[in-house]
Amino acid sequence: MTDAAELKRRTAELLAAHPPAGTDRLDFLKARFDAGLSWVHYPEGLGGLDTPRSLQAVVDAELEAAGAPDNDPRRNGIGLGMAAPTILKYGTEEQKQRYLRPLWIGEEVWCQLFSEPGAGSDLAALGTRAVREGDDWIVNGQKVWTSGAHNARWAILIARTDPNVPKHAGITYFICDMTDPGVEVRPLRQITGEAEFNEVFLTDVRIPDSRRLGGIGDGWRVAQTTLNNERVAIGGMRLPREGGMIGPVAKTWRERPELRTHDLHQRLLTLWVEAEVARLTGERLRQQLVAGQPGPEGAGMKLAFARLNQEISGLEVELLGEEGLLYDDWTLRRPELVDFTGREAGYRYLRAKGNSIEGGTSEILLNIVAERVLGLPSEPRTDKDVAWKDLAR
Secondary structure, three states, X not given: OOOHHHHHHHHHHHHHHOOHHHOOHHHHHHHHHHOOOOOOOOOEOOOEOOOOHHHHHHHHHHHHHOOOOOOOHHHHHHHHHHHHHHHHHHOOHHHHHHHHHHHHHOOOOEEEEOOEOOEOOOHHHOOOEEEEEOOEEEEEXXXXXXXXXXXXXXXXXXXXXXXXXXXXXXXXEEEEEOXXXXXXXXXXXXXXXXXXXXXXXXXEEEEEHHHXXXXXXXXXXXXXXXXXXXXXXXXXXXXXXOOOOHHHHHHHHHHOHHHOXXXXXXXXXXXXXXXXXXXXHHHHHHHHHOOOOOXXXXXXXXXXXXXXXXXXXXXXXXXXXXXXXXXXXXXXXXXXXXXXXXXXXXXXXXXXXXXXXXXXXXXXXXXXXXXXXXXXXXXXXXXXXXXXXXXXX
């Protein structure tokens, strides 16, 4: 098995053959992927070396010290955090070879076509239809809240392929080419003024069966891999102490003593401690991932992430007083990524409102924690055994 010393040796060989200062960024990233140093826990030939996930930190530290470029992970968070692990688990060898390398390098950005106007929290009630026609599937429907669709080449898509069975059973999982005819992306302007989200209309979109992930009708099970990884990606990201939302408000507190009050001090201390607990819990969750796939624990992390972001950003606006009401720019923009710490307090306050919706609403995640983590009885569901076509809509 490859150990830390061997990974350091391989990393040194990569740096010697492709010095970061004199190598094109994409060429360096391609060489890194081919050397198995992209995500070391992936199989050989797919960017990895079949080594424990924990050893990735060894490679990352060596490359960072050498000034090597990264793959700008925030720009392709859905691809890296959700599409890639799903393709790895359910994709054919041809699919893995085709999609994983350009995904990790960042040549191809991914988005997620899951949520729908009539099936938000109840994702399994989705109505986008995929009908088999020879070796293709013809897809019609509408998706919503699609982050980054305006920049994406590919999408992970779930659609209903059998309306005659209960809602969870009639779903199939596909890879959709966002440049295909019939795919229309429209901006959704948010309370921040930006349109990082989109609505996507699918009209007679033809998807080859070769782009199906998993079995026909097995899409809900495949989607659970995506959703579990999504919650870990959102709520369990690696941060330094005072990373994330707590950093700017702590910095303001230290630099602006004239803004301080006893009440704000007590609230800030409480949120600082909770943010640090959440950070350390996230580290523990990542260590658990070394042993296998993410489970429902990620739902708890994502819940904490949403609540803390909203409470911390609210405290920051209150601390700043009138300054907190200012806003820099309401111009409609279509950003490539979300930058919580790069803008002012008003942006953080408004954008954090979406944290309890995206990646699974807090209400649904509370049910997941109650049922799958705590083992409590599930809520009564009268529609579980009813064919989707017979459900009231």
